[in-house]
Amino acid sequence: MTTTKRNSILRQARCYIMIALGLLLYALAWNIFLYPHHVAGGGGTGVATIVMYATRGALTAIPILGELFGGMYTIDNGIPVSVTFLLMNVILLGIAVKIFGWEFSLRSVYGVVMLSIWLAIPYEQILINLTGLHFPKFDDVFMSSIIAGLIAGIGMAFVLTNNGSSGGTDIIAKIINKYCNVTLGRSLLLCDLVVICSVGFTPEGNIEKIVYGLIMSFTMTTTIDMYINGARQSVQFFIFSKKHDEIAEAISQEAHRGVTLLDGTGWYTKEQVKVVTVLVRKSESTNIFKIVKGIDPNAFISQSAAIGVYGKGFDQIGQK
16 A cells, blocks of 8 residues: 555544544533533534424324334433434435535535434443443533533534534535635524524423523534634745755645745855745644655745635635
8 A cells, every 4th residue: 555545544534533523522512511401502403402392292192103212212202313313414415415525425424423323322321330420510501501512612623624514504504605605603603593593482492592502502603613713724835955856745745735846046155946835724734844854854944824825725715
């Protein structure tokens, strides 16, 4: 296996691991901080929670559904969040294939399955069985909403920055972001507003729970925007070295970034030189330094922040 192919596989594996980790954080925020207070957040899980509230005690009147869910769940508790969440994504994933292509769609399928699994796990019962301890209880619903928003926001930022999604309104938000020049965080907030306000039409709904749901959603989407904007920061390198060809080739093959060689003249020596120029994400800068140092430890490197970089491998023009 070539180094390039191995690096590509490792990069793909890292993306899937980060998506799974992000969705685990999201599920923990939901199960530990929101569900105990019956606060419905936004997104696909919010829609699924509304369905659960609306079907509590109703499944016994429908024999087929009663038999379907009665074996694993208490029928009176309504259709489980994980089941509704999994079923509702079939149509949305079909739309995602057409708009974003197979790579995003496959990662979305992976995200939907992983989140459905994470949501179905009884975390507190497992913790009790293993350690005899309970998760900390927060009687303050406001504080629970803030903490849930922070944890869920970090988790979803992991997912979105690795070109994944948890399905549901994430896909709708990506469509809005693509065609309407609105940040992902704001797109998610718009979707969440619709979902959370719909809680008022369920037996569990009241204005207090709607407000707490909005607080959680605002905290989450703000966290997502802050994380993504930080991850999108780009830097520009000017690298001066006699081994410019080796450095350019290594950056192209290992960092998978486009490289430009500029002609220059050293004013003091009057020598003709080649300047290696490359633009990368700020998070990739450490890798560039490692590549250059491995080839020429004496190379002269200039690094500067780029306010905006648009084009292949970076942001689209007008994208937020």
